[in-house]
Amino acid sequence: MTRLPDFEAWAVFATVAEGLSFSRAADDLGLSKATVSKAVARLEARLGARLFHRTSRRLALTEAGRAAREDAANLLAAGEAAEARALDANGAPRGRVRLAAPMSFGVAHVAPVLPDFLAAFPQVSVDLHLSDAQVDLVGGGFDLGLRIAALADSSLRVRRLCGVRRSLVATPGYLDRHGRPEHPDDLRRHSCLGYAYLPTPDRWHFADASGAAASVVPEGPLRANNADALAPALRAGLGLAVQPDFTIWDDLRAGRLERVMPDWQPPPIALNLVMPPGLPRPARVSALISYLERAFSAVPWAQEVEPVGSPASLRHATSS
Template identity: 45%
Template sequence: MFVHMREQSDIAVFVRVVELGSFTRAADALEISKAAASKVVNRLEQRLGARLLHRTTRRLALTEAGRALYGRSASALAELAEAEHNVAQLTGNPRGMLRVTAPIYLGVTVLAAHIAVFRAKYPEVTLDLDLSDRLVDIVKERFDLAIRISSLQDSSLVATRLAPCPTVLVGSPAYFRRHGTPKTPEDLMAHQGLGYSIVKTPNEWKFRAGKGRWVTVTMPSTIRCNNDFALKQFTLDGLGLALFPRFFVERELASGKLVQAIPDYPPPELSINAVYETRRRLLPKLQAFLGFLKERFATEA
């Protein structure tokens, strides 16, 4: 049966709503209003004569008809995306929309400075840059690439190391005047920690105590937060000690506004990684952006 373009578009909106779990997030991803997304799904339900979604104030749930439609439609749309991929491979020129997600602090302090250069080099590639401190599911939310400072959790993804990322434990001079200066990791038990709440163990910190030996300390937590800019401000205000990527507090360390704690016991070095879905062949736009990032980070290393 022939499917009109508008009907195909309506189904694509429905699939996006299901994948993202809300009309608001789907509307943002599709660059339409929430009302428009809701209207499209209502129109689809009327045309099919079946309710597709159970709607409550807190969540959306698929009906039996909705599950049937989603199962077939999602796979069909994936095949269309693969067809686009194959055509793009034939042309060989980087072009089209590239969707990238990164933590807010990394996007603002590192990534944003390179975007103008990339656009000048690849003017046919447009960017949808999503800065968020939540752990984005790049497959479900259809991102081409994530920039992360973390280990890889999903085996269906590929991580390419862009640069080393040393971390540092810091506090303000005022904090150390009030609470004293720790000399060893064990001394931290008498201090106050500020934790990054997105990670599984916000106040469990590791420090190297010699060759091949690590000490793990669980810091008493005074504040937990999911945003590094806020955590840095709390640290500057003397509310506790916090772990940061060194690049994020380099200026404050240089100016003396923050001071490194227990420098003889460094925390583990992390990596800045480019994370993307496993594919036999990458789209030219993604290949171009990966190559560009590797080049820029290598230059700055």
């Protein structure tokens, strides 16, 4: 008789592999650490291969573990989706939605809008994963991702929520001391604060209204992989930085920061909802999509966006 796959062990392995922590997986699954360890050991015995390298301080996937990780995540996601569809047929949206978002944006703008959603849908929970690094939505088992970028084509689906203006900014004090640049070439004489996760962090690109383009290699005392980490140096007048409006909106209105070179703009970007391919989506995911569309449709820093459902608002996106 053919043995059924050990679906529980695969689901436990997928959760451990995602966070590389037995303790975290036990907390997420509501199981004891011993139960999680036994499930992984059971799967390793069945496969005849070790899935993790274990030391007292570190857990890492083996080659076999890396090969099995995406399949495990897909199995877990398929099981959760099947259960959600059955639950959806019997009432209100319920279950967990796994949402990935950039760190600074997630803390400042996503987390504050979630309480109203959770109050409106008390049977839905949100697992919010914050990171400025690119996240593999499919491999990580995420239902949705928020991305702030100009997205290229891929198999993922994206809905553009709003445009995001980026500007070169500095404090009035810095500009009074060092002058106000008028052209990107002028930045060679200025202190520049860099963001490591720009598409080209070692070169800043600008364009004017006529379409003329210019770029510069920024040099300065600080580069960070999180926009909030640049804020203290920027506000202290240590240099200029290219920042999205959602990060600097309050500082601009209060006069603590000033837009520089308004005739030269960095390439346009947008706030996008990115989703793995495949339909239909569970009701809990559709509910959060609709809620986020409404929440970010009228924020003060948003730029105009095409109507939802237009060809430009529904297209393919990067697998980030």
